[in-house]
Amino acid sequence: MQIVYHLIVFYLTCHFIWYLFREKKFWNKVSVALVLIMFLLRLFLIK
Amino acid sequence: MVAIFVLLAMLLKLPIGISLAFSALAGSLLGGEGIGLRHLVEGSFGYFDTILIIVTAMIFMNVLQASGILDTITSILLRTFYKKKFALLLSVMALIMFPGMITGSSTAAVLTTGALVAPVLMKMGLPKVKTGALIAMGGILGMIAPPVNILVMIMGGGVDMPYVGLTLPLLIIVIPLAIVISLWLGYRDIKIIEYEKMKAILPPSYSKKYGFRLYLPLIVVLVLMLGQSVLPRIMPDIGIPAIFLLGSLIGLGCGRPFNFFKTTQKAMQQSIPISCILVGVGMFIQIMTLTGARGWIVISFLSLPSLLLYLGIATSMPLFGAVSAFGSASILGVPFILALIDKNAIITSSALSAVAGLGDLMPPTALAGIFAAQVVGEANYFKVLRHCLMPALFQLVMGVAVLHFAPFIDKLI
Amino acid sequence: MRNIKGNFISALLLLFAIAICFLSTLKFLSMQKKEAIFPSRGLTSRKMLSSYFPGLKKTWGDTDVYLYEGQEKGGNLLILGGAHANEPAGFITAVLLIENIQVSTGKIIIVPRANNSGFTHSQPQEGNPQRYSLESPWGRRHFRHGSRLTNPVHQWPDPSIYINPAGQKLSGADSRNLNRCYPGRKTGSLTEKIASGIMELIKKEKIDLALDLHEAAPEYPVINAIVFHENSADLAALTLMELQIEGFDFRLEASPTNLRGLSHREWGDHAQIMAILLESANASHGRLKGKTSPALIVEGKDKNYMKAAKLGLLFVPYGEDGIPLKLRVARHLAAVKSILSNLEELYPEKRIEIKNMPSSSELKKVGIGPFLNPPN
Numbered sequence: 001m002q003i004v005y006h007l008i009v010f011y012l013t014c015h016f017i018w019y020l021f022r023e024k025k026f027w028n029k030v031s032v033a034l035v036l037i038m039f040l041l042r043l044f045l046i047k
Numbered sequence: 048m049v050a051i052f053v054l055l056a057m058l059l060k061l062p063i064g065i066s067l068a069f070s071a072l073a074g075s076l077l078g079g080e081g082i083g084l085r086h087l088v089e090g091s092f093g094y095f096d097t098i099l100i101i102v103t104a105m106i107f108m109n110v111l112q113a114s115g116i117l118d119t120i121t122s123i124l125l126r127t128f129y130k131k132k133f134a135l136l137l138s139v140m141a142l143i144m145f146p147g148m149i150t151g152s153s154t155a156a157v158l159t160t161g162a163l164v165a166p167v168l169m170k171m172g173l174p175k176v177k178t179g180a181l182i183a184m185g186g187i188l189g190m191i192a193p194p195v196n197i198l199v200m201i202m203g204g205g206v207d208m209p210y211v212g213l214t215l216p217l218l219i220i221v222i223p224l225a226i227v228i229s230l231w232l233g234y235r236d237i238k239i240i241e242y243e244k245m246k247a248i249l250p251p252s253y254s255k256k257y258g259f260r261l262y263l264p265l266i267v268v269l270v271l272m273l274g275q276s277v278l279p280r281i282m283p284d285i286g287i288p289a290i291f292l293l294g295s296l297i298g299l300g301c302g303r304p305f306n307f308f309k310t311t312q313k314a315m316q317q318s319i320p321i322s323c324i325l326v327g328v329g330m331f332i333q334i335m336t337l338t339g340a341r342g343w344i345v346i347s348f349l350s351l352p353s354l355l356l357y358l359g360i361a362t363s364m365p366l367f368g369a370v371s372a373f374g375s376a377s378i379l380g381v382p383f384i385l386a387l388i389d390k391n392a393i394i395t396s397s398a399l400s401a402v403a404g405l406g407d408l409m410p411p412t413a414l415a416g417i418f419a420a421q422v423v424g425e426a427n428y429f430k431v432l433r434h435c436l437m438p439a440l441f442q443l444v445m446g447v448a449v450l451h452f453a454p455f456i457d458k459l460i
Numbered sequence: 461m462r463n464i465k466g467n468f469i470s471a472l473l474l475l476f477a478i479a480i481c482f483l484s485t486l487k488f489l490s491m492q493k494k495e496a497i498f499p500s501r502g503l504t505s506r507k508m509l510s511s512y513f514p515g516l517k518k519t520w521g522d523t524d525v526y527l528y529e530g531q532e533k534g535g536n537l538l539i540l541g542g543a544h545a546n547e548p549a550g551f552i553t554a555v556l557l558i559e560n561i562q563v564s565t566g567k568i569i570i571v572p573r574a575n576n577s578g579f580t581h582s583q584p585q586e587g588n589p590q591r592y593s594l595e596s597p598w599g600r601r602h603f604r605h606g607s608r609l610t611n612p613v614h615q616w617p618d619p620s621i622y623i624n625p626a627g628q629k630l631s632g633a634d635s636r637n638l639n640r641c642y643p644g645r646k647t648g649s650l651t652e653k654i655a656s657g658i659m660e661l662i663k664k665e666k667i668d669l670a671l672d673l674h675e676a677a678p679e680y681p682v683i684n685a686i687v688f689h690e691n692s693a694d695l696a697a698l699t700l701m702e703l704q705i706e707g708f709d710f711r712l713e714a715s716p717t718n719l720r721g722l723s724h725r726e727w728g729d730h731a732q733i734m735a736i737l738l739e740s741a742n743a744s745h746g747r748l749k750g751k752t753s754p755a756l757i758v759e760g761k762d763k764n765y766m767k768a769a770k771l772g773l774l775f776v777p778y779g780e781d782g783i784p785l786k787l788r789v790a791r792h793l794a795a796v797k798s799i800l801s802n803l804e805e806l807y808p809e810k811r812i813e814i815k816n817m818p819s820s821s822e823l824k825k826v827g828i829g830p831f832l833n834p835p836n
């Protein structure tokens with residue numbers, strides 16, 4: 001199951017990064033970056 | 048910290064999540080903890096699982112929409128109920144609530160089924176601000192209704208209460224409210240219409256084209272969700288995020304074709320504000336705990352005499368919802384459950400979730416109000432909120448009443 | 461042009477996110493480094509839990525096991541600290557025993573970090589420090605303050621509803637709570653494997669009596685308690701009397717038969733050994749706590765809890781002096797000592813004799829530091 005969730009987080013992280021570049025408004029970009037921090041840390045199994 | 052939050056969110060109009068993150072940072076600096084980066088990041092992880100649920104749920108709802116499943120269901124409901132005002136209102140209410148019920152997020156409900164029924168309701172004579180109010184209230188009731196009530200999950204996590212056995216108490220609260228509120232808002236204005244007129248506003252149905260398999264994603268998700276609470280030993284427990292994504296992938300081959308990548312991006316767009324708010328709330332709570340502010344709030348409310356305690360619950364929890372209903376549940380809900388420890392925690396937390404859920408109507412966040420206004424095309428969301436006032440009062444009274452009669456209800460169920 | 465500028469900002473924000481990840485990673489990963497423990501000369505051997513249950517090899521669940529074997533045969537005792545890594549009294553009591561005792565009769569096995577994974581992270585939104593330190597004659601010694609649960613990075617995801625090996629339905633997060641996972645599942649989750657490892661140790665070392673050392677919030681009803689399995693009822697009752705004479709305020713709690721998966725229940729039921737859990741009151745656990753800091757953990761002083769005590773919300777007396785770590789450890793040590801003397805009274809053939817047992821009255825006076833060993 002851990003592999004499945006790892007893949008889910010990987011898929012969503014890619015989308016977050018893609019969305020970060022697609023979003024126009026600055027503060028919305030910042031919002032994405034904040035959420036992205038968590039996904040990156042879990043993706044690399046740190047926290 | 049609260050002052051800095053108000054300044055950032057209201058005067059500078061920064062997004063709520065970012066305002067919360069900045070005020071947490073400021074709180075850490077003022078509390079003599081330095082930047083406290085580890086604390087800030089760690090705090091947000093309190094909601095990691097919740098955010099995973101919200102994002103995957105949003106993907107699933109967008110798949111339902113894109114593949115034509117929602118259109119089909121709305122069309123079936125309208126065909127069945129266009130002549131029956133009473134039944135129409137109730138089924139529309141149930142439809143709005145549904146995404147909230149399975150995701151625990153009022154936003155998911157308002158932005159999906161809420162958006163679908165809005166034109167129908169307005170064409171049948173309901174003014175747009177009242178339509179907005181109905182959708183907002185439906186979203187909030189959906190958030191509280193079982194099977195997924197994140198507010199209760201958050202509170203339960205704080206008092207070692209498993210998320211088990213909540214279906215009945217939550218239904219006792221939600222069903223009467225759903226009936227009363229939908230009739231209160233809609234019964235006077237909705238007009239029964241002709242068959243021909245109804246046909247003109249009907250969304251397209253795909254049930255003929257795709258047959259039974261159209262409903263497959265919905266059925267799979269429901270079976271897996273119900274399964275893990277009803278037959279936990281037999282059904283595999285793959286977790287809610289995996290269930291939603293599985294349902295979404297099945298949806299790819301079951302109805303109208305759509306681009307899965309674009310659908311995920313749309314889900315991202317809808318879920319980012321709420322995810323960011325949760326990140327901010329997590330940071331905020333961590334710093335409040337670190338500096339002792341959380342303990343101070345808790346002990347202050349626990350010192351209230353029992354009569355004032357209800358008043359404290361009824362006012363502080365919706366007010367705190369300005370931060371977010373989730374924050375209100377965590378910061379105030381948990382200590383209130385401890386203060387009412389002589390009552391059944393399952394019933395107490397259900398009732399408190401009804402009170403805390405109203406936080407989604409509290410400006411400036413007012414998630415349910417803002418999205419509902421957006422859905423009906425009303426620029427000033429306060430006009431929508433005005434019509435939510437009485438329904439919200441019903442809900443508040445209901446919540447406090449259940450709290451008060453908890454021992455009686457406990458015996459009943 | 462606008463697009464290029466937008467992309468540039470996005471790239472900057474991405475870098476910003478990565479930078480924050482990097483900086484916090486340093487902090488988070490620092491928790492993986494074990495604090496050193498310097499055993500006394502009485503130590504006869506040191507093993508890993510995986511030598512009893514190989515399924516734990518090369519996992520974060522594998523943990524140190526310290527064995528103290530006497531010349532003469534007697535009873536066999538297991539002492540478990542750190543089943544919950546945010547309960548320092550249990551862990552420090554185990555450390556003090558490891559660094560001091562010599563066993564002449566019988567055998568004592570000590571596992572200071574029962575849930576080793578729990579020591580590698582902190583619980584979100586509790587605002588806890590990562591470490592606290594104790595002054596010793598040889599300088600400050602730092603100890604990690606972990607989490608009640610297994611690290612989610614080592615066991616992920618939580619099920620929606622957790623059904624533990626003993627059949628109890630619990631919230632998903634409890635799947636990472638070692639003290640809900642007994643008697644364990646050999647092919648289950650990491651936490652269930654740790655529980656299996658401890659069950660194997662109990663069987664292979666022919667343990668007669670096992671003690672599980674814990675702490676809880678002062679507003680939690682089962683506090684300052686000796687929780688006993690029914691097959692150690694006599695032992696617990698005698699111990700309670702002796703401790704009360706010594707001036708320690710304890711209460712007896714019978715292990716509930718319908719609360720499954722806990723050490724005191726499943727050790728007794730599945731390994732037929734005498735099982736006792738000890739609980740002391742730690743203010744840094746509660747929702748009422750004031751400023752959270754290493755001092756709160758070590759000194760245990762908190763204004764909010766004083767106020768709560770006056771309001772009658774607590775299950776322990778809580779005065780101006782708070783409940784410091786040295787007192788909490790002294791309570792655990794006094795209980796261990798009393799349990800051993802009563803064990804001998806009830807079952808002379810299970811006698812266990814210890815030399816250099818840290819004295820709880822001395823500890824209350826001079827603190828923990830003087831009982832710690834110099835680094836070697």
Ligand SMILES: [Zn+2]
Binds near residue numbers: 543547639
């Ligand atoms: Zn414990």
